[in-house]
Amino acid sequence: MRRSAPLTTMADREGQGSPTDSRTLLRDAIAALTDAGIPDPRLDAELLLAYAARLTRAQLLTSPRILNDLQLARFNAMLALRALRMPLAYILRRREFYSLELEVSPEVLIPRPETETLVSGALEFIAGRRDLRILDLGTGSGAIALALAVHAPDIAVVATDISPAALVIARANADRLGVTSRITFVLADCWSPLDPATSLGRFDLIVSNPPYIAEADLASLEPEVRQYEPRIALTPGSDPLSFYRRIITGVADHLEPDGSLMLELGYGQAHPVSEILHLTGMHELAIISDLAGIPRVLHAQKAPTL
Numbered sequence: 001m002r003r004s005a006p007l008t009t010m011a012d013r014e015g016q017g018s019p020t021d022s023r024t025l026l027r028d029a030i031a032a033l034t035d036a037g038i039p040d041p042r043l044d045a046e047l048l049l050a051y052a053a054r055l056t057r058a059q060l061l062t063s064p065r066i067l068n069d070l071q072l073a074r075f076n077a078m079l080a081l082r083a084l085r086m087p088l089a090y091i092l093r094r095r096e097f098y099s100l101e102l103e104v105s106p107e108v109l110i111p112r113p114e115t116e117t118l119v120s121g122a123l124e125f126i127a128g129r130r131d132l133r134i135l136d137l138g139t140g141s142g143a144i145a146l147a148l149a150v151h152a153p154d155i156a157v158v159a160t161d162i163s164p165a166a167l168v169i170a171r172a173n174a175d176r177l178g179v180t181s182r183i184t185f186v187l188a189d190c191w192s193p194l195d196p197a198t199s200l201g202r203f204d205l206i207v208s209n210p211p212y213i214a215e216a217d218l219a220s221l222e223p224e225v226r227q228y229e230p231r232i233a234l235t236p237g238s239d240p241l242s243f244y245r246r247i248i249t250g251v252a253d254h255l256e257p258d259g260s261l262m263l264e265l266g267y268g269q270a271h272p273v274s275e276i277l278h279l280t281g282m283h284e285l286a287i288i289s290d291l292a293g294i295p296r297v298l299h300a301q302k303a304p305t306l
Helices: 010-014 022-035 041-052 056-064 069-083 088-092 111-127 142-150 164-176 215-220 225-228 242-254 272-278
Strands: 095-096 100-102 133-137 156-161 183-189 201-209 255-264 283-289 294-303
Touching: 022 041, 022 069, 041 056, 041 088, 041 111, 069 088, 100 142, 111 142, 111 201, 111 283, 111 294, 133 142, 142 156, 142 164, 142 183, 142 272, 156 164, 164 183, 201 242, 215 225, 242 255, 242 272, 272 283, 272 294
Parallel strands: 133 156, 133 201, 156 183, 201 255
Antiparallel strands: 095 100, 255 294, 283 294
């Protein structure tokens, strides 16, 4: 079988330094990632090399050093994966979200900055209230549930997902952040727990970042998303609003009388999701925009009982 040449031999051939010197490795890695079409090749190369050498990025840039054989092998393996457009977060197995470092893997969606808008809105709802019960539908890595539990220590959270593998990741993140005692993880398909003995009950706040990309649109997404992230977390199929319908149709049965619902929205979905909401007797309280000015979160409330 033909083997490709190592990415670290260029400098050696040109007499520009040791192929294991971090400066040489970094330069060649940037070139390789540029050729692969990576949007920010320098940043990714620096983060990969720092991780392989077990250094911080600042240490790497201020104190160049020689990598040993194990570190070099680790770096070359990770660099090859990134050149194949595997997301950096999956290679490093971590992603920062709402100032928390979370473990991620190809079993879970990589948390996005725009989802922090949902967390901020939920924390505003929670502020000043005590002993609230929160439901996170489709928790994935646990990002939303964990951010709420860490920043609102008086709440109890139920976090559901249809993927057992995702719940393993979410539980591991909860353990590491020390909030396991306040989060219950449930294997469920939307409102239906897959364990017949489990019942979700009622909540003061229900949050969700549901799959909302039309299946036909997946092909237009960057390779990191369409090739690596779990399809079940990206798209509900041909109808991008179908999961919103499932949530909104059943939400009244799971909210306390003054309870609220907060949903992350895809681009251009605020109006159609609001229309679905109004057909069920829920009423919209606010549409919250993200930092880019895009309507990102729908906040609704159960109609009061007369």
